[in-house]
Amino acid sequence: MKPTPVRRILWVIAILIVLGLLMAGLARAQPVQVTDDRGRAVTLPRPPQRIVSLLPSLTETICALDQCHRLVGVDRYSNWPESVTRLPQVGGGLDPNIEAIVALRPDVVLLATSSRASARLESLGIVVVALEPKTHADVQRVMGKLGQVLAVPDAQRVWRHIDAAVEAAAQAVPPAARGMRVYFEVNRGPYGAGASSFIGETLTRLGARNILPASLGPFPKLNPEFVVRADPDLIMVGARSVEGLNERPGWSSLRALREQRLCVFPPEEADVLVRPGPRMAEGARIMARCLASKAAPGAKAQAPAAVRP
Structure with a gap:
C-alpha cells in the first residue's frame, strides 16, 4: 500500500526533527575556543552547562540569549532578570568568594578583566573567560563571544534589537x-x-553633548571643579549618588542645579543605565525621556531637598 501524501509529509517532518536533534547534540559536544579580553585563547571541551557570572552585564546577556538555566551562581550585584536573584551569590566581581565558586563546580567562570580572581581560579583548575564591555562596539563583540562560548547561533540578534531601539529613542528626542x-x-x-x-555614545546618538571629552577615557574620576568650569545644561545622576551635590565646592552656582535641570534616576533605572548589556535599549529610552522633559519650557526637576539650590 502506497503511503498517503499526509503520511509522507509526517515522515519528512519526523526525519527533520531527528536531524535537528542530532545536530543540536553534536553542537553541544563540540569543543569551544574563544579569545577573551585579556587576549588569551580559552578552550572548553564542550559548551558549558554550569556557569558562574561575576559581572551583571554578562549575567544579563546570558539570559537575553535564553541561557539563564545554565547559570549556577552570580555576583551580589546581578539582579536581572528576577530569577537570578534566587541563585547562590558568590560575593563581588572584583573580590569574589573563591571557595563558594569552587563549591558550585562551574564549567566556566565569566568575569571582568579588572577582577583579581582570575589567577586564583585558574590555579585551581577552573576555566575563566574575561570579558568587559565599555563601548557599543564592545557590547556587540562580547555578545558574539558569549554566543561562541554558549554555542548559541545568531547571538547578534540581541545587538540588532538594541541598535534599532537606540535609534528609535533618538528619533523621539x-x-x-x-x-x-x-x-x-x-x-x-x-x-x-x-x-x-x-553611556556617552548613547547620549551622542540621542543628540546630546557630553561635557567629558573622549580623551579623558570611558569613566574618568573627576575633580569636582571640572564640572563647575564646564557648567552643564543638564545633570543625570542616580539616586544613590545625588545626596550632597549642591554642597560640593562651587556646585551651587551650576546652572543645571539653579534651574533644577536634574534627572535623578531611582536604583532600578540607574542599574539599567550603567550596565553595558541587553537593557541598553531601555537605558536609551530613559535618557531620551530625561532630555525631553528638561528641554521643555518651564520644566522642573523633581530633586530631593538636599540638592535644591
Whole structure:
C-alpha cells in the first residue's frame, strides 16, 4: 500500500526533527575556543552547562540569549532578570568568594578583566573567560563571544534589537533637547561617563553633548571643579549618588542645579543605565525621556531637598 501524501509529509517532518536533534547534540559536544579580553585563547571541551557570572552585564546577556538555566551562581550585584536573584551569590566581581565558586563546580567562570580572581581560579583548575564591555562596539563583540562560548547561533540578534531601539529613542528626542550639554555621574567618586563610554555614545546618538571629552577615557574620576568650569545644561545622576551635590565646592552656582535641570534616576533605572548589556535599549529610552522633559519650557526637576539650590 502506497503511503498517503499526509503520511509522507509526517515522515519528512519526523526525519527533520531527528536531524535537528542530532545536530543540536553534536553542537553541544563540540569543543569551544574563544579569545577573551585579556587576549588569551580559552578552550572548553564542550559548551558549558554550569556557569558562574561575576559581572551583571554578562549575567544579563546570558539570559537575553535564553541561557539563564545554565547559570549556577552570580555576583551580589546581578539582579536581572528576577530569577537570578534566587541563585547562590558568590560575593563581588572584583573580590569574589573563591571557595563558594569552587563549591558550585562551574564549567566556566565569566568575569571582568579588572577582577583579581582570575589567577586564583585558574590555579585551581577552573576555566575563566574575561570579558568587559565599555563601548557599543564592545557590547556587540562580547555578545558574539558569549554566543561562541554558549554555542548559541545568531547571538547578534540581541545587538540588532538594541541598535534599532537606540535609534528609535533618538528619533523621539524633540529638537529643543538636541545639543544640550550633559554631565552623567556614574557614582560619587565622582566618576563620570565620558564621551567614549557606552553611556556617552548613547547620549551622542540621542543628540546630546557630553561635557567629558573622549580623551579623558570611558569613566574618568573627576575633580569636582571640572564640572563647575564646564557648567552643564543638564545633570543625570542616580539616586544613590545625588545626596550632597549642591554642597560640593562651587556646585551651587551650576546652572543645571539653579534651574533644577536634574534627572535623578531611582536604583532600578540607574542599574539599567550603567550596565553595558541587553537593557541598553531601555537605558536609551530613559535618557531620551530625561532630555525631553528638561528641554521643555518651564520644566522642573523633581530633586530631593538636599540638592535644591
